[in-house]
Amino acid sequence: MCRKGEFVISAMVRSLADDKIRKVSSMYGPQEVEDKIKFLEELAHLGQQVQVPWIINGDFNLVSKEEERSTRRINRRTANKFRHTLNSLGLHDMPLAGRRFTWCNG
Template identity: 30%
Template sequence: MMNLIIWNCRGALKPSLKSHVQDLFIDDDPTILIIMETHIGGDRAKEIFDTLPFQGAIHTDTVGYAGGLWFLWNPDRVEVTNLASTEQEIHALVKVRSSNLSWIFTAIYGSPRHRERCMLWENLYVVANIHNLSWIIAGDFNELMSNDDKFGGRPVNLSRALSFKECMDACNMADLEFQGPRFTWSNGHSVSSLIQEMLERFFANPDWCMLYPEAQVSHLTRCFSKHCPVLLDLHPQSNFRLEKPFKFQSF
């Protein structure tokens, strides 16, 4: 079994972060955990992720108190080499110790600002053109691909959605299918003003899909944050996943 989880925690200084990461660790045993929108960087970030159940860590700088991206892993299971990073992305080479397979994992926290997201798309174009390895891209892109990715609020900006889709197409990426609720973020309001969006995704190129043809994405129960954790199980035991006990979420 090998699991990867991406999660926008909306601030890693919250006292209960450690217990929620511990719950993810116990329930789903992730080999790699990507934590997004941590709001902290530098030595303060290291102080916090040193208390979490992962011995390997890469983190990006925040822009003031905005952003923040952590790439955490278990060195007993994978060897991770940091290839490059910016405030919005971490590119790492992952070598799986049990199988000796290697692939690139790009972790994303897309800027809320459109202009900076355009810089991210350009960076991904560059990465796509300098390697031919198995590759996955995952994270909170802060962008939608179609009107189906949103409930409530303003309509999706189709021009921006097209730019996002064109970038993934140029990188030869497929959007991995998922189980669970469609939307990964909610504003938590009542139905009259409820807005929900699918912001977190896993993408993979054909070479990566050939390595893990049964890989399955699941949207997990939302807790602690308005974003739900998203799990990628590389070796699911079956297509059936036991549902966890229902928990009422309040925001």
């Protein structure tokens, strides 16, 4: 079963290793602030429906803390909503390994 949203594509997959079903979602977060809020609402709605282990990958294009940005400029409204969404869904942001930032202009 596959589901395509505005920012997320999800599928139910069965592991060949243990025969268990998991939900896998790939996403790409938008650049515009208004769209970021819509993205987080879509993620929250999707997460409320998950009944099996859930794996998410992709680029959220959001930060939850000021130190995650090279310029230290952060939209506190979207950062707070991002943190709240992650916490309410019980999601954990994997730490970046080997680099300080995922992207830097210059």
